[in-house]
Amino acid sequence: MSALSFDSVTIRLGRRDILSAASFAVREGEFVGMLGANGAGKTTLMRAALGLVPVAGGAIRVLGAPATRGNPAIGYMPQNRGAMAGLRLTGWDVVASAAVGRRFGFAPLDRAARREIDWALDEVGARDLARRSIGELSGGERQRVLLSQALLGRPRLLLLDEPLISLDPAHQKSVVEIARRVCDDLKAAIVFSAHELNPLVNVIDRVLYLGAGSAVLGPVDEVVTGPVLSRLYGAEIEVVRVRDRWFVMAGDVEVEREAHRHDGRHGPAHEHDHGDAHA
Numbered sequence: 001m002s003a004l005s006f007d008s009v010t011i012r013l014g015r016r017d018i019l020s021a022a023s024f025a026v027r028e029g030e031f032v033g034m035l036g037a038n039g040a041g042k043t044t045l046m047r048a049a050l051g052l053v054p055v056a057g058g059a060i061r062v063l064g065a066p067a068t069r070g071n072p073a074i075g076y077m078p079q080n081r082g083a084m085a086g087l088r089l090t091g092w093d094v095v096a097s098a099a100v101g102r103r104f105g106f107a108p109l110d111r112a113a114r115r116e117i118d119w120a121l122d123e124v125g126a127r128d129l130a131r132r133s134i135g136e137l138s139g140g141e142r143q144r145v146l147l148s149q150a151l152l153g154r155p156r157l158l159l160l161d162e163p164l165i166s167l168d169p170a171h172q173k174s175v176v177e178i179a180r181r182v183c184d185d186l187k188a189a190i191v192f193s194a195h196e197l198n199p200l201v202n203v204i205d206r207v208l209y210l211g212a213g214s215a216v217l218g219p220v221d222e223v224v225t226g227p228v229l230s231r232l233y234g235a236e237i238e239v240v241r242v243r244d245r246w247f248v249m250a251g252d253v254e255v256e257r258e259a260h261r262h263d264g265r266h267g268p269a270h271e272h273d274h275g276d277a278h279a
């Protein structure tokens, strides 16, 4: 059984096919890095797995069952673009708000629920951080707290939407390493979207690349190649590897780096800030 499978899935938004008869299967317990140009459909793919975006054709299955809303087997960390900067709630309260809303009705948290929240915070090394207000944490610290929110209920599939946004390299490294540890500890499959391969390349099991309506999943050295990426980007791409760093080049432009630079990541929250961490 796969953790997440897309079987000939077409997703149409407006007049555009974001995915066009795309097929791939994420194995149970594997860590998949998801890449693709801005607008390739990474967020849409996650929202479709959550049952929030209808498919125009094909079938999505999560752990063998059709994708539906509110699936407790999925932990979801939506994109966060800084909307929490002014928030005075503690990290613990933010994580608890998911527990209250999602799994325990609106009753006060009982001891088991509180233990689960503490466990999730420990899992990402954020129990102490969570005593502080979420608005005063650094971007990397905040991402760890938000990641713990997605762990409540010990899901078998984690969908993490761009956890590295706006983080410096040191924080990127710590978030990626924590995700790897969570993957191993929980034996959960992870789909982790990102704009650049390099922060992920040494920890992921396989890579899922989106583009031109297609999705290609496989080992990094089979997917991140000139021919495959030229098809997905619809442009002549050359992949250059220097020791353990990968450079995806269109002529003399480094594609992933340019996309990141021009996508307004450092500005205020925008339409992607769905603000809803519930599956």
Ligand SMILES: Nc1ncnc2c1ncn2[C@@H]1O[C@H](COP(=O)(O)OP(=O)(O)OP(=O)(O)O)[C@@H](O)[C@H]1O
Pocket (backbone or CB within 6 Å): 013, 014, 018, 036, 037, 038, 039, 040, 041, 042, 043, 044, 045, 263, 272
């Ligand atoms: N409700 C909608 N109606 C029409 N088009 C939409 C809708 N939602 C998203 N889109 C478009 O679908 C495409 C895929 O968007 P999506 O957010 O999934 O891409 P992404 O790969 O996550 O991009 P980014 O890397 O910029 O976050 C984009 O062109 C987006 O503008």
